[in-house]
Ligand SMILES: Nc1ncnc2c1ncn2[C@@H]1O[C@H](COP(=O)(O)OP(=O)(O)O)[C@@H](O)[C@H]1O
């Protein structure tokens with residue numbers, strides 16, 4: 001039996017990670033499972049909803065990365081997990097969980113997944129989705145206003161106060177660990193096709 005392969009997909013907020021991962025998943029169907037670092041945001045349930053809007057969500061302390069590491073290790077041992085479900089609208093974890101069964105390829109996505117050494121060491125292939133900051137900001141404004149229930153002012157304040165400075169501390173410096181860098185994000189067909197072929201080759205091997 002071949003080892004399970006873990007692929008990490010990092011890159012700044014709104015760089016196109018989800019778009020890349022969805023395209024990888026749809027080419028490889030149920031042979032690939034996805035765990036997003038964002039599922040593992042701490043619930044901060046001891047704080048009021050108002051207090052939770054003020055948290056720095058771009059700092060490593062906002063995540064329960066130890067739980068993600070434990071869950072990846074279980075999947076690698078062939079054990080199913082129940083992963084958390086996170087709401088960006090309520091800024092907390094929901095009560096339900098989602099069962100994730102082991103698969104030959106595990107994709108981990110998250111803007112700062114290369115920052116944590118223990119997490120990084122679990123990854124066999126590291127991909128960084130690289131998109132200019134101005135494009136990421138425009139995409140983030142549209143997404144957070146349309147999908148995450150945020151006001152324009154709150155998105156701009158959060159970006160200048162935490163997202164941008166934390167990106168410079170915890171995302172950009174760790175790009176050097178990537179094996180593959182995808183410029184321009186989710187619409188880079190050539191880079192995504194190459195990755196899909198690599199993953200297809202892995203899942204076609206004898207299990
Ligand atoms: N190449 C692109 N051009 C324009 N918009 C894009 C592109 N790639 C992604 N988007 C949009 O930008 C937003 C963020 O993309 P997403 O894939 O969710 O990024 P991430 O997972 O890195 O935060 C989404 O609303 C998505 O539809």
Ligand SMILES: Nc1ccn([C@@H]2O[C@H](COP(=O)(O)O)[C@@H](O)[C@H]2O)c(=O)n1
Pocket residue numbers: 012013014015038041057058087088091092110111163
């Ligand atoms: N309650 C939360 C939790 C996270 N965020 C922001 O989400 C960004 C990460 O998601 P991407 O899909 O953009 O990688 C991160 O930059 C956090 O600022 C939030 O706004 N609220």
